[in-house]
Amino acid sequence: MEVFSHSRLSKYESCPAAFYRHYVLEAPEVPSEPLVLGKACHTVIETAMRLGQKDENFFRLMSKAVLDTAPIPIEPEEVFSLTCNDSVLREFHPGNKIEEHLLASLSDEPFAPQVQGYIDLWRDENCVQLVDWKTNRKAYTPTDTKQLGLYAWYLSKLTGKAVRGKLVFLRLNEAIEHQFSCRDMEDAREWALTLALEIQKKLYKVSKGEDCQGLFPATPGDPCRYCGFAFECVNGELPVPGEIKSYDEAVKLGAEVLRLEAALNQMKGYLKGYVEACGPVVVGGRKFLIAPTNYWDWSSEAVQAVIKKIEEGKKDPYSFLKPDSYQMKKLKWDEKYYEILGAVRKTKYAFKHVSAN
Ligand code: SF4
Structure with missing residues (x-):
């Protein structure tokens, strides 16, 4: 492997096993x-x-x-x-360069690993304006990851100008800017070079017969939430099979689902006990805590007031308020009676497991 990208390197950094499976074995990922x-x-x-x-x-x-x-x-x-939205529309400028491909050697050494990527948007003004779109639910600064630093390093080499980077968080309609210093850009380049050389060294060892699982270990944590291999990664180990090829394999997978569901409930129980006794536990960007859930409790008077208010707005209150199955069960009526009253029985299908007997 000679060419690396920010996503390759950060995937390796967060879980070497997921990197190996995706980029080396090229296994299909959900x-x-x-x-x-x-x-x-x-x-x-x-x-x-x-x-x-x-x-x-x-x-x-x-x-x-x-x-x-x-x-x-x-x-x-x-x-x-x-x-x-405004955060996108205000970036329309005549000199924009859009989704430009970058490819650069990470050092002056011969055969040095290269970095590549696609820059969302940049333009050459007094200094280079670099923009990257993000759909994350939470904002972070341009130096929290090395992605923009790497792009800034490349653009500053290309233009000889200072680079101002901006992350535009589309969901939050918020932009966070940063003027990249030489140190920021050098840090990003060194980060990429160190990881790329480490990967190359390990891949060489694998080619000489060393165990890939030991060199590229699974490291469960925050990244598992969006890992396309999570369904086949058991206790941080990835078995070889991908899609199910026989009924026997399906039975084995079903058995594993039952075990994992039980294990998950038990693990959540232990963790909840710890959090109740000792306080929140932070795992990467996620936090386990005892959080309140708010809900509205509607008295009969409040429901009557709702119906009145909806009618005042010239709408049909019964298209908003329908009896739910849980409440209807409390009336202990025979379901045949529902039909006489005009309810229509409907069926939805969901994947689940039930008793086989
Ligand atoms: S599920 Fe987690 S530990 Fe397993 S490969 Fe994916 S990121 Fe790594």
Whole structure:
């Protein structure tokens, strides 16, 4: 492996096993929702900018078009609201360079590893303006990861100018900027070079017959939440099979699902006990804690007031308020009676396990 990208390197850094499986074995990975949503948003923005289209209808049509072949269902309205907003529209400038490919050697040594990537947006002004779109739910600064630092290093080499980077958080309509210093950019380059050389060394050892699981160990934690290999990673180990090829394999997988569900409940129980006694536990970017859940308790008087208010707005209150199955069971009526009253029986299908007898 000679060419690396920020996503390759950060995947290796967060879990070497996931990196090895994805980039070396090229095993198919179940796409995650954040990945598919992020790609869709990038495509919509890229197309709108290339065509100079700021029109709402264009964004709406594109949001639908890019999701037509998406591997998991996502609402076009979500992509539309993330992309057709002020934080994107204000970045339309004549000198924009959009989704430009970067490829550079990470050092002057012969055969040094290279870094590549696609820069969302940059333009050459008094200093270079570098922009990267993010669909994350939580904002972070441009130096919290090395991605923008690497791009800044490349652009500063290319133009000889200072680089101002900006992360645009589409969901939050918020942008966080940073003027990259030489130290920031050098840190990013050194980070990439160190990891790339480490990976190359390990891959060489694997080619000489060393155990890949020991060299690229699974490291369970925060990244597992969006790992496409989570379903086949048991206790931090990845067995070889991918898709199910026989009924026997399906039975084995089903057995593992039952064990994992039980194990998960037990582990959650132990962790909850610890948190109750000792306080929150932080795992990467996630925190386990005892959090309150708020809900509304409606008295009969309050429900009557709701019905009155809806009627005042000239709407049918019974299209909003329907008896739910849990409440109906309390009346202990025979279900045949529901039909006489005019309810229609409907069936939904869900994947679950039930008693086989
Ligand atoms: S599930 Fe977690 S530990 Fe397993 S490969 Fe994925 S990131 Fe690594």
